Amino acid sequence: MQDQHTDGFDLDPALNELASALGRLEPATPSGDRDAMLFELGRANGRRAARRVTWCTSLASVLLAVLVTVPVLRLLDTASHVSGQPSVASGPASDAKERSAMQSRVGAMDPPGARSDEPVVLVSSAPAPSSVFVLRQRVLRDGVDALPEASPSGLPTRNLRPGDNLIDRPTDRAPFERPRLFGPTTPGEPS
Amino acid sequence: MTWIDPTKLGDWYEAFSPSLSLYARQWVDAVAADDVVQDAFVQLMRQRSEPVHVKAWLFRVVRNGAISRTRSRRRRRRYELAVGQAGAAPFESRPDDLIDARLAASLLGELDGEQREAIVLRVWGGLSFDDVAATMGVSKATAFRRYEAGLNALRKRLETSCKTNTPTDSTSTRR
Helix, strand or coil, rough: CCCCCCCCCCHHHHHHHHHHHHHHHHEEECCCCHHHHHHHHHHHHHHHHHHHHHHHHHHHHHHHHHHHHHHHHHHHHHHHHHHCCCCEEECCCCHHHHHHHHHHHHHHHHHCCCCCCCCCEEECCCCCCCHHHHHHHHHHHHCCHHHHCCCCCCCCCCCCCCHHHHHHHHCCCCCCCCCCCCCCCCCCCCC | CCCCCCCHHHHHHHHHHHHHHHHHHCCCCCCHHHHHHHHHHHHHHCCCCCCCCCCHHHHHHHHHHHHHHHCHHHHHHHHHHHHHCCCCEEEEECCCCCHHHHHHHHHHHHHHHHHHHHHHHHCCCCCCHHHHHHHHHCCCHHHHHHHHHHHHHHHHHHHHHHCCCCCCCCHHHHH
16 A cells, blocks of 8 residues: 655665555455445435425525515505594584585495485595695685685584595685785775 | 535545544544544535545544544543554454564554554555645654654564564474
């Protein structure tokens, strides 16, 4: 087994002979043979691969769970912010005529078994943006006269539904006169 | 996934495992030495690429594995002293051997651990002095000195052994 070159070192020839004689001794063969060793190698490799697969599967499961849970939680959160709690507004209509008119308008939307004297449940939602902006423009242009009339009791005169036209409602009030803040006052007017 | 051809692994095992096992037996017993050698081949199989010098790499791994198995210095020392005297014979006895296998094992066991390591690596491992030095973690000159000193010690012991045996032989011849 031992090669004869001495890598640049000078060794006594007698010691070289001894080394050669020792080299002729064959070390004992290990108990396992080649096939047994290869079998053990394969088994160790398989065990390692199985551990790796298990680890990868666990990681993938956790990732998928997170990927599914986060969007669902976000959706639920957004939905609760948008819808809020449903509000109930009830009150007598101002007169029978108006009530019947409103019922005829909303009748198509009511479920078939709904009673007419039941309070209408309104889901509070923002009015259509176009109406709000149009109303705002009108208020800016014409003053507060453009606002719809409020009921004297503070209660709505009828149940409002999303999409009701709040702008073109007829008003029976006299047009609002702007107080004159500047300019000449008439002699009889109190200042 | 194996990057090294299993056929190559098998060939290496057949070629190097006896000397690797003999090397590991400096620190652990015969059974543990076989385990250490097998572990070294498992580690070799896990390498992504073949080491540049496979034999030297295997001897280093076997050394580390065997030393880590001893766990304590005292246990290591006990194994160093007991090597060649206990367990299965480290050499296979053949009729054409110039030196008796059991005598050689016994004399090796009496050597200093570092000298014995250098001799095993060089004689049965077939490593160059560069690789012997790298495996032992010493300089090339130190590795050579240990090898030379070990061989000198072996020669002296062999001479002593022959002188001790000669009178017996001569006595028996006279009879």
